[in-house]
Structures are given as structure tokens and as C-alpha cells.
Amino acid sequence: MRSFGAVAATLVLAGTFYAxxxxxxxxxxxxxxxxxxxxxxxxxxxxxLIKAFEADNPSIKIVDVAQPGTNYFQLLQSAxxxxxxxxxxxxxxxxxxxxxxxxxxxxxxxxxxxDLAKMEGMQWEAPNFDVSQGAYVMPLETQFYIGFYxxxxxxxxxxxxxxTDWTQLLADCKALKAKGIQPMVYGNGGQAISTEFYPWYDxxxxxxxxxxxxxxxxxxxxxxxxTSSTNIAQLKNWATLEKLGYTNSDVLTNTANIQxxxxxxxxxxxxxxxDTAQYTxxxxxxxxxxxxxxxxxxxxxxxEYPGDGFSVTKYSKNKKDAFKFLDFLSTTQAGNIxxxxxxxxxxxxxxxxxxxxxxxxxxxxxxxxxxYPMMDNYVQVNVGNAADSELPSVLAxxxxxxxxxxxxxxxxxxxxxxxxxxxxxxx
Amino acid sequence: xxxxxxxxxxxxxxxxxxxxxxxxxxxxxxxxFALPAIALVVCFIGIPIGQAVxxxxxxxxxxxxxxxxxxxxxxxxxxxxxxxxLRNNGLLLLSVPFALALPLGIAxxxxxxxxxxxxxxxxxxxxxxxxxxxxxxxxxxxxxxQGTLNSIIHALGFSHVSTNMLGYESEALIALGxxxxxxxxxxxxxxFLTGLATLDPSLEEAARIDGxxxxxxxxxxxxxxxxxxxxxxxxxxVIALFSALFSLIFVMTGGGPGYATTTMEYLIxxxxxxxxxxxxxxxxxxILFVITGIVGVVQLRLIGSNE
Numbered sequence: 032m033r034s035f036g037a038v039a040a041t042l043v044l045a046g047t048f049y050a051x052x053x054x055x056x057x058x059x060x061x062x063x064x065x066x067x068x069x070x071x072x073x074x075x076x077x078x079x080l081i082k083a084f085e086a087d088n089p090s091i092k093i094v095d096v097a098q099p100g101t102n103y104f105q106l107l108q109s110a111x112x113x114x115x116x117x118x119x120x121x122x123x124x125x126x127x128x129x130x131x132x133x134x135x136x137x138x139x140x141x142x143x144x145x146d147l148a149k150m151e152g153m154q155w156e157a158p159n160f161d162v163s164q165g166a167y168v169m170p171l172e173t174q175f176y177i178g179f180y181x182x183x184x185x186x187x188x189x190x191x192x193x194x195t196d197w198t199q200l201l202a203d204c205k206a207l208k209a210k211g212i213q214p215m216v217y218g219n220g221g222q223a224i225s226t227e228f229y230p231w232y233d234x235x236x237x238x239x240x241x242x243x244x245x246x247x248x249x250x251x252x253x254x255x256x257x258t259s260s261t262n263i264a265q266l267k268n269w270a271t272l273e274k275l276g277y278t279n280s281d282v283l284t285n286t287a288n289i290q291x292x293x294x295x296x297x298x299x300x301x302x303x304x305x306d307t308a309q310y311t312x313x314x315x316x317x318x319x320x321x322x323x324x325x326x327x328x329x330x331x332x333x334x335e336y337p338g339d340g341f342s343v344t345k346y347s348k349n350k351k352d353a354f355k356f357l358d359f360l361s362t363t364q365a366g367n368i369x370x371x372x373x374x375x376x377x378x379x380x381x382x383x384x385x386x387x388x389x390x391x392x393x394x395x396x397x398x399x400x401x402x403y404p405m406m407d408n409y410v411q412v413n414v415g416n417a418a419d420s421e422l423p424s425v426l427a428x429x430x431x432x433x434x435x436x437x438x439x440x441x442x443x444x445x446x447x448x449x450x451x452x453x454x455x456x457x458x
Numbered sequence: 459x460x461x462x463x464x465x466x467x468x469x470x471x472x473x474x475x476x477x478x479x480x481x482x483x484x485x486x487x488x489x490x491f492a493l494p495a496i497a498l499v500v501c502f503i504g505i506p507i508g509q510a511v512x513x514x515x516x517x518x519x520x521x522x523x524x525x526x527x528x529x530x531x532x533x534x535x536x537x538x539x540x541x542x543x544l545r546n547n548g549l550l551l552l553s554v555p556f557a558l559a560l561p562l563g564i565a566x567x568x569x570x571x572x573x574x575x576x577x578x579x580x581x582x583x584x585x586x587x588x589x590x591x592x593x594x595x596x597x598x599x600x601x602x603x604q605g606t607l608n609s610i611i612h613a614l615g616f617s618h619v620s621t622n623m624l625g626y627e628s629e630a631l632i633a634l635g636x637x638x639x640x641x642x643x644x645x646x647x648x649x650f651l652t653g654l655a656t657l658d659p660s661l662e663e664a665a666r667i668d669g670x671x672x673x674x675x676x677x678x679x680x681x682x683x684x685x686x687x688x689x690x691x692x693x694x695x696v697i698a699l700f701s702a703l704f705s706l707i708f709v710m711t712g713g714g715p716g717y718a719t720t721t722m723e724y725l726i727x728x729x730x731x732x733x734x735x736x737x738x739x740x741x742x743x744x745i746l747f748v749i750t751g752i753v754g755v756v757q758l759r760l761i762g763s764n765e
Contacts, residue, residue: 101708105731112520130734133521226712281603283625283715413733417539424715429627435716438538445533447517 060352061092063117064341067103071305073171073339076372077121083368084359091352093119101226107131111344118347119356122168123339124156125408127415132158132167136343139165141354146361149378152337155404159455169357170337172374175304175391176232176405177334178323181314184212184298193321195329197240197268204277207298214277216297217426218288227283230422231407231415232301233323235334237265239403240326247409252453257414257440258433266425266432269325273426283427303338307387308373320390322400333394335402337377411450417442507747514741519734526737534741542717543725546631547749550699550721553635557642557695558688564643565650566676579651586644590702594709597637598624601710627718630711634719637706642698646691653687654680696757700750722746 064081068074074097081093096117098106103121110116111134122128128135138147147153150170158164180193188207194200204214219228238250241261249255255262272278279285279297292300293313301323310318324330341360343353359365366376375383375392383389394400407415421435443451478486515530516523534540564582568575585593600606603622611619623633657680665675681688704723707713713720713728720728722742730739 102731105727108520108731108734130519133519226710227714281622281625284602284622413735416728416733420714420720421716424627427625427715429625430716438717441538445537 059090059092060349061094062119062347062349062353062356063094063096064119064121064356065096065098065103065107065117066121067098067100068121068305069097069100072308072373073305076171076369076374079368079372080360080365083364084356087359088352088355091355093356104131111346114346116344116346118344118349118353119341120344121171121339122342123408124166124168124170124337125404126410127408127412128156128167128342129158130412131342134345135167136345136347136350136354137165137167138169138354138357141343141350142169142358142361146358149361149380150337151377151379152335152402152404155336155408161456168340168342169360170340170377171360172304172337172339172369173335173377174338174375174405175320175333175335175388176235176301177303177391178299178301178321179292179307179310179318179387180299180321181292181295181297182317182319184295188212188298193319194324195322196324196326200324201271201275201277204272204275208277213279213297215272215299215301216279216285216288216291217282217300218279218285218291220286220289227423228285228288230418230426231405232303232334233269233325233426234418234422235403235406236301236323236325236330237269238262238406239332239334240324240328240330241265244332244401244403247403247406248453248456251410251451251456253443253451257443258436262436263432265325266422266435270425270428270432274428278426283423283429304375304388304391307385311373311385311387316386318387320387320394322394330400332401332403333391334405335391335395336404336408338405338408340377411443411446413442413446414439507744510740510743510747513737514744516737517735518737518740520730520736523737530737530741534738534745539717539720539725540742540745543720543722544749546717546719547700547721549631550635550638550703551696553639554692554695554699556635557639558646558691560639561643561646561691562650562684562688564647565654566680568647568651569654579647582647583644585641586648590641590705591709593637593641594706597633597640597706598710601633624711625715627715630715630718634703634706634710637710638699638703641706642695646695649687649691649694650684653684657683692757693754696753697750700746700753722749 064077066074066077068077078095081095085092107116107120108131111131116134122131122135147166151173152170153166154160154162156168156170157166184207185193185203188203188210190203190206194203207214217228219226238247241264242250242255246255250257273280273282279288279291285291288297288300289302289306289309291297293310299321307320322330322333341357343350343357347353361378363378363381366378366381369376370381370383370385373385373388375385375388383392395402407418410418417439418435421430421438424430425432425435513523515527516525517530518524561582564578568579568582572578598605601621601623602608603620603625607623608620611621621629623629661679662675665679670678701723703721704727707719707721707724711719713724723746726739726742726746729742730736
């Protein structure tokens with residue numbers, strides 16, 4: 032028995048030594064980062080940011096874990112409940128991230144205020160849009176929901192300027208169709224987060240066309256019912272695109288929309304900045320940006336918003352090091368990495384070198400369009416989910432606009448009273 | 459010869475203990491043996507059900523819960539999506555007869571040792587060995603606008619006809635039902651084949667000698683013999699319909715278009731994990747639990763069996 036005890040003690044000691052490793056290795060902190068970027072440019076940026084951060088901080092290692100896009104937030108939520116999730120997680124900003132605030136750490140007091148001040152659009156992601164209350168997400172990039180068009184196909188159809196309202200858009204679609212060119216293409220090949228296409232790129236512009244930025248608050252608190260006649264009219268106009276054959280007929284099941292646009296099989300598509308670099312790489316100077324003109328009057332707003340970034344989780348055992356990474360995102364070095372990946376840095380004063388991204392920035396700086404937040408990051412989550420289910424069917428003319436909006440209104444009515452109020456909103 | 463035991467050596471008897479009857483001892487043993495199982499059932503079924511009942515009256519985000527009260531229930535029944543999901547579950551029940559009849563037909567044919575029956579048996583059983591997620595992905599490509607179904611239709615010369623079943627609210631549920639029937643074919647076919655293997659061939663021979671035709675033999679001998687297997691397949695199919703369709707829906711339609719293919723289990727997932735509203739999800743779970751219980755009792759009554 033004595034010999035057995037000695038062997039056991041030796042094994043335990045050896046195991047302990049093996050587990051702790053050499054002194055230098057034990058000093059290294061390992062952080063886990065979850066992201067749902069798939070093959071988007073954001074994934075490239077994240078990888079390169081980690082590499083640069085690790086070079087600057089040799090005592091910290093970040094393990095980049097790619098999670099599926101379709102159920103990323105569900106996985107994150109489950110991990111949070113069991114307390115075994117990542118230290119750092121990709122998070123969408125705005126009201127969207129507030130639903131997860133119970134397991135995220137506020138940046139206030141953890142990232143220097145001077146560095147937070149460098150980031151643009153922080154007011155949109157602060158609780159009640161009040162920056163003094165801090166925020167839960169350090170933005171990765173400035174994003175645009177935007178339209179892309181094929182210059183060559185426009186030229187073939189004799190279109191000289193991009194459309195700016197419904198009438199012009201329908202006329203241009205007619206001209207393209209007459210030339211045998213499919214005007215627009217829809218599908219879930221872009222941001223593959225559900226089985227159908229993501230409707231919020233279009234819905235944001237439908238609501239920009241319907242309401243001023245100041246009055247968007249009314250959509251949140253019910254002052255403007257979702258079933259208002261203006262909203263119904265906008266959705267009807269949108270559905271006309273498919274009804275008149277100006278989109279692909281399989282808008283709900285198409286998964287190859289990006290490739291179809293790149294190959295010149297369609298003249299326009301509505302997407303986001305995360306795919307700009309891919310388009311400029313495959314289509315060169317033949318691709319350009321335009322503001323989806325879903326408006327009776329010439330459209331005056333564009334969706335420009337720091338739509339995603341990174342958060343530190345409450346259950347992280349290495350919060351201090353995790354916040355170091357978030358702080359790193361505010362540096363010029365990080366901004367250059369983000370730009371090199373084809374994205375628009377969210378840091379004040381930094382520029383983009385991608386010409387199509389620059390066109391988007393020009394909509395605000397030169398054309399003086401009003402920057403709007405992404406509507407999906409602005410509405411209540413349950414309303415957003417109802418819209419996710421209903422809106423694609425509206426474009427496909429499977430669901431009447433009123434029915435879809437009634438479902439969104441129902442989701443709004445079922446919310447607790449506190450979530451239907453905007454009385455604490457800043458500004 | 460008589461012996462007398464000295465008083466000091468006389469045996470002493472312990473005070474008499476009242477002994478349990480054999481029946482009582484058996485009952486006690488039974489309870490003791492059942493205790494571990496009872497404890498497990500209470501821990502893993504009883505307590506979670508109790509928790510679900512409690513949380514159904516709360517607003518719960520998975521971490522913290524706030525007591526709301528019975529208004530959560532009244533509010534839930536005002537949600538049209540709940541009724542849509544219940545309707546979809548009800549409509550999908552219509553696929554159950556097909557999920558039984560088709561495998562039964564296949565099993566009878568295989569039992570008659572038609573040419574190549576061994577290969578066909580493997581082919582029909584193959585889907586059972588494949589994950590439902592994979593089957594869902596295959597089905598999604600099959601029903602897609604640019605998928606296999608349209609290729610077949612066009613190859614048959616109907617190039618002007620194109621379907622897009624998953625893209626239409628009125629057809630997506632049918633496509634889902636067809637896929638569900640397909641996923642059940644393997645299991646149910648094997649079940650019926652097992653039943654047919656236990657059928658005494660002399661019964662069929664005797665009936666044939668008596669002049670009974672194939673249909674009469676099937677109706678009067680084969681079918682009654684298979685009744686217990688059909689009951690089992692029926693129960694398994696209905697359970698699968700209520701509790702295993704999630705993966706197919708997740709990869710094929712995501713519950714859409716609209717809410718056209720959202721079933722109760724998918725609604726529970728959406729509510730809990732997509733909206734973070736675990737209280738309402740628990741409530742929906744209880745509704746599904748009650749419905750499944752009712753369906754179970756009804757099907758046992760219909761079958762006329764308490765087994």
C-alpha cells in the first residue's frame with residue numbers, strides 16, 4: 032500500500048507540474064473570442080487584429096472561435112446562462128445588445144474615456160442613446176446598409192444617374208428589364224443569419240423614406256403605429272418590385288444572390304459594407320454604391336452606423352486583459368488593419384482606401400444626407416423577430432403588408448410597458 | 459434416559475419481534491428497488507416540470523426572473539403566432555397516415571421477396587442512419603427553385619412548369635410534411651418487416667388453399683397480425699412529429715415563409731433563444747406538454763389498447 036501511495040503522489044505531483052507548465056508559460060493569459068463573421072471581411076479583420084494585438088501583448092493569447100451565423104446569439108445566450116462562454120464576443124450594437132446587457136460589462140470605466148471618444152456613433156449604442164451611461168460594445172467598423180449597382184448594366188439600359196425615389200427606381204427597373212437584364216436580386220447569400228434574406232437593409236430604407244430621424248422614436252414608443260398608412264404604403268411599393276418581375280422570383284429561397292450580382296446577372300442589390308471589398312475585388316471599377324431610393328420624395332437619409340463590435344462578458348475571468356483588446360480597437364494601428372480588410376474604421380479621422388466605401392462616406396460628407404441607425408438595432412428585439420419572419424414574405428407577395436405590420440404591432444403590444452417607452456431616451 | 463438442562467445452560471430467547479408478512483416484505487422491496495428510478499424521474503422530469511410551471515408565470519431572461527402572474531397566460535393566448543403554430547402542428551398530423559401506409563406497403567413488398575429485396579431493404583433503411591439535419595439540407599435543395607425537383611420536372615418535358623414549394627406559405631408546410639414522411643419511412647418499414655417476420659407462413663398458405671386472394675389475406679391475416687406493430691409505429695411517428703421536427707424546420711425553412719412552418723417546438727426555441735423570453739417559452743412548453751399528453755391518451759383510446 033505504501034508503494035501505491037508513493038506512486039499516486041508522484042503522479043499527482045507530475046500532473047500538477049505538467050498542468051502548470053514552465054513559469055513563463057503560466058504567466059500567459061488565454062482569452063477566448065467568439066465571432067459569427069463566417070467568410071466576411073470582418074473575419075479577416077478580426078484575425079489580423081488579434082495577430083497585431085498578440086504581438087503588442089506577448090503575455091496575452093486570443094483564441095478566435097468562429098461560431099455559426101444562424102444561431103450565434105442563441106449559443107452565446109446559452110453559454111452565458113451556464114457561465115462558460117467566451118471572454119470576448121462579437122455583438123451587434125444599439126438596442127440589440129441591451130437585451131444581453133445582463134451578462135456584458137459596461138465599457139465605462141474599463142476603456143479610457145479619451146479612447147471611447149475617438150469612436151464615432153457611440154450615442155447609438157449607449158443605453159437610452161445617452162453616452163454618459165456608457166456602452167456595452169466597442170465598435171469594430173462603421174457600416175452602411177447600402178445598394179450596389181453594376182455600372183455596365185446601367186449603361187446598357189441607358190440609365191445615366193442612379194434613382195433617388197420610387198418613380199425613378201421603377202422606371203429604371205423597367206428599362207433594365209426591357210433590355211433583358213434582371214434589375215434586382217435578393218437572397219440570403221449575404222449575411223447568412225437565417226434561411227430567408229435579411230429584410231432589415233430594405234426595411235431601414237423603407238422607414239427612412241417614411242419618417243424623419245427624429246420621428247423614428249415614434250416607431251419605438253408607439254406614437255407611430257407599425258400599421259400606419261405610411262408604413263403600409265411603403266411596404267406595398269416594395270412588394271411591387273417582385274410583383275412586376277423586377278427581382279428574382281425566388282427571393283425567399285435564393286442563396287446565390289451575391290454570386291449572381293458579381294457575375295452581372297442582376298443590376299442592383301441591397302447589402303452592406305462587409306461585402307464591399309469582395310465586390311471591388313471581383314467587379315473592379317464596375318461596381319458602385321447607391322442609396323436605395325425607397326421614398327416618394329428624393330431620399331435624404333443613409334444608414335451609417337457602427338453596427339457591430341466586441342464586448343467583454345461578465346463571467347470572463349480575465350476582464351482586464353479582455354478590455355485591453357477593446358482599447359486596442361481605438362488605435363490607429365487597429366484602424367489601418369480594419370481598413371486593409373476592406374472595412375471602414377470607426378475611429379474619427381481615419382479614412383477608407385476602398386473607393387466604393389468612400390462613395391458611401393461621401394453620401395454624408397458631400398451630399399449631406401442624414402445618417403440613420405440600422406433599424407434592426409433600433410427597434411425592440413421581439414418586434415425585430417416578428418419582422419424577420421414576416422417581411423421577406425411581403426417582398427415575395429406571400430404576405431400582405433398590413434398582415435406583416437400587424438404581427439410587428441402585436442409583438443410590440445405584448446412587450447412589458449417599460450420596453451415600450453422612450454421617455455428616458457436622450458436627445 | 460432423561461437429561462435435564464441445567465438452569466444456567468438453558469437457552470435464552472430474544473424478545474419476540476413482530477415479523478413482516480411476505481406480502482409486506484415484497485411491497486417494501488419493490489419500493490426500495492424503485493426508489494432510484496423514482497428519484498431520477500423526480501429530479502429530471504418532475505422538478506423541471508414544476509420549474510416550467512413556475513417560470514411560465516414570470517418574465518425570465520435565463521438569468522433573472524420577475525414574477526408576473528397569470529396575466530402571462532392570458533397574454534400568450536392573444537398571440538396569433540401561438541395559434542398559427544398549433545394549427546401547423548395539427549395540419550402536420552395529416553402526414554401520419556402517409557408515414558404509416560407507405561412503409562407498410564414497402565414492407566409487404568419486401569416481405570414477398572421481390573427481386574432485389576435485400577438491396578431495397580438497405581436503401582429504404584438508409585435515411586434512418588442519416589442525421590435529420592442532413593436530410594433537411596437535402597430536402598431543401600430538392601424543393602428549391604433551382605433544385606432537383608424542378609430539374610426532374612423539366613427533364614420530363616414540362617419546361618414551362620417550375621415549383622418553389624419552400625418559397626410559398628401555402629406549400630412550404632406540404633414540403634415539410636413530405637420530408638417528414640420520408641424520414642420516417644426507414645424506421646417504420648423495418649418495424650413492419652420485423653412484424654411480418656413473426657407471421658406464421660402456414661396461416662397464409664392455409665388461407666390461400668381456402669381460396670383467399672392477396673387482398674383478403676392482407677386484410678384478414680397480415681393486418682391483424684401487425685396491429686401491435688402499427689400501434690407502436692403510430693405512437694413513435696406522432697411523438698416524432700411533435701418533438702423531432704425542429705432540425706428539419708431549422709435547416710429547411712427557419713419557420714417561414716412568415717410563420718407558415720413554425721410549429722410549437724420551433725416557436726418555443728424562437729421565443730426562448732431568439733427573443734431571450736424564457737418565461738413565455740416555458741409557458742409554450744407546458745402547452746405542448748399538455749397537448750402531447752392529450753394526443754397520447756386519444757391515440758391509445760382510438761387504438762383500444764392500454765399497453
